Amino acid sequence: MNVLITGATGLVGNKLVALLQKDNHVIHYLTTSKSKLKNTTKYKGFYWNPSSGEIDIKAFDDVSVIIHLAGASISKKWTKTYKKEIIESRVEGANLIYETLKKTPNKVTRFISASAVGIYPNDFNYVYHEDNSQIDESFLGEVTQLWEKSANQFKSLSILVSIIRIGVVFAKESGALVEMTKPIKYGLGAVLSSGQQYVSWIHIDDLLAVFKYVLDTNLKGIYNAVSPYPITNEELTKAIAKTINKPLFLPNVPKFMLNLILGEMHIILTSSQNVSCRKILDAGFQFHFASLNKSLQNLLK
Numbered sequence: 001m002n003v004l005i006t007g008a009t010g011l012v013g014n015k016l017v018a019l020l021q022k023d024n025h026v027i028h029y030l031t032t033s034k035s036k037l038k039n040t041t042k043y044k045g046f047y048w049n050p051s052s053g054e055i056d057i058k059a060f061d062d063v064s065v066i067i068h069l070a071g072a073s074i075s076k077k078w079t080k081t082y083k084k085e086i087i088e089s090r091v092e093g094a095n096l097i098y099e100t101l102k103k104t105p106n107k108v109t110r111f112i113s114a115s116a117v118g119i120y121p122n123d124f125n126y127v128y129h130e131d132n133s134q135i136d137e138s139f140l141g142e143v144t145q146l147w148e149k150s151a152n153q154f155k156s157l158s159i160l161v162s163i164i165r166i167g168v169v170f171a172k173e174s175g176a177l178v179e180m181t182k183p184i185k186y187g188l189g190a191v192l193s194s195g196q197q198y199v200s201w202i203h204i205d206d207l208l209a210v211f212k213y214v215l216d217t218n219l220k221g222i223y224n225a226v227s228p229y230p231i232t233n234e235e236l237t238k239a240i241a242k243t244i245n246k247p248l249f250l251p252n253v254p255k256f257m258l259n260l261i262l263g264e265m266h267i268i269l270t271s272s273q274n275v276s277c278r279k280i281l282d283a284g285f286q287f288h289f290a291s292l293n294k295s296l297q298n299l300l301k
Contacts, residue, residue, distance in 0.1 A: 007069030195234030
């Protein structure tokens, strides 16, 4: 089938494209960079600019599924301007696609959107499931709520909507695991805050497999994409150090210090979300890298 992907040139998008191409799907992708446009039989790029409302409607030719991954990184300093970009990069893109489909004849039957477990409130004891209606009061809660609202509007076009709430993604190339490993590698690793905050994580290969499974099995609704075994920051820090054979001897980094250094975005490191993946397991999905140790061995060795 023809699948249109936003964010296809990012880490997750790039790998998802490769995975779907193995199943002979034709990939269309939208990019804001004209230098990244390619046009082959199975991989076709189309220009868009959500801020100005510009989009190449040929991107929708014979497309039956849209996968929306586009979004500015949350790991850059949260200035007022950049916070606006974080929201708009997710929401404006979905809105532009929605408005275009509303007035353009098309064959789209499904819209699969990324989201994040940051939608769940900070809690050290509660286990969150997809039917939980509480929204975190932080900026991350605001972002994810608006993100999911922009995805759910496609239901009004009789398009099935799937939302995948992604945990902390562990990958070799970049992201949380790479950043956590750097100081540990140089003997400067330390547990953050109390260390008891839960990290609901997922190996990138399993994340890609979740997207593919939702696509292949026509699952609709919300699914958490996290390992069955969330861990605390302390457990994670110690496991990374053990995997790369480095000592940990520095005291915990206090929360106020993280706040001084990072400002509001320190909540990425100090908030706790213990998130369940029971729903995707009950739908028949199987994790390849469910265990932390297996994942770290695969990614850090």
